[in-house]
Amino acid sequence: MELDDQFVLCTASLLCVLVRGTHNHTLSFSGLPDALVPIFQVQMRGEIPSMSGLPFNRYQVPLALGFAITDYKCQGSTFASLILDLRSPAQRGVDQHKKWTSINVQL
Numbered sequence: 389m390e391l392d393d394q395f396v397l398c399t400a401s402l403l404c405v406l407v408r409g410t411h412n413h414t415l416s417f418s419g420l421p422d423a424l425v426p427i428f429q430v431q432m433r434g435e436i437p438s439m440s441g442l443p444f445n446r447y448q449v450p451l452a453l454g455f456a457i458t459d460y461k462c463q464g465s466t467f468a469s470l471i472l473d474l475r476s477p478a479q480r481g482v483d484q485h486k487k488w489t490s491i492n493v494q495l
Contacts, residue, residue, distance in 0.1 A: 404428045405449050427451060459493045 404426045415425055432446045472494050 402429060402449055405451060459490050463493050 406420070406424045406426055408423050409425060416422065417424070417426060420426065427449055429447050429449045432448065434444055434446075436442045436444065474491060474494070
């Protein structure tokens, strides 16, 4: 596996992830360069009911990769695969016409 300056191979359990945001913020952490923000792991405890209440501990850095694009930004584009969120949450100032026009553009 080739590694470059963006990826680091870890052989120990992950304690935190350092993130460099794309927006300006005033956060500062001692011992870290400016603009780096640590996201620490969380511990989750629970029991597996189907296995006689077997207890477990799980350690995880709470991150999920994601990418989003608005329906009007993608208009006229072709994608190999998509996941569309067609739920219609209550929004102030959005009339029925705009809501259905948006769904039409997504489809």
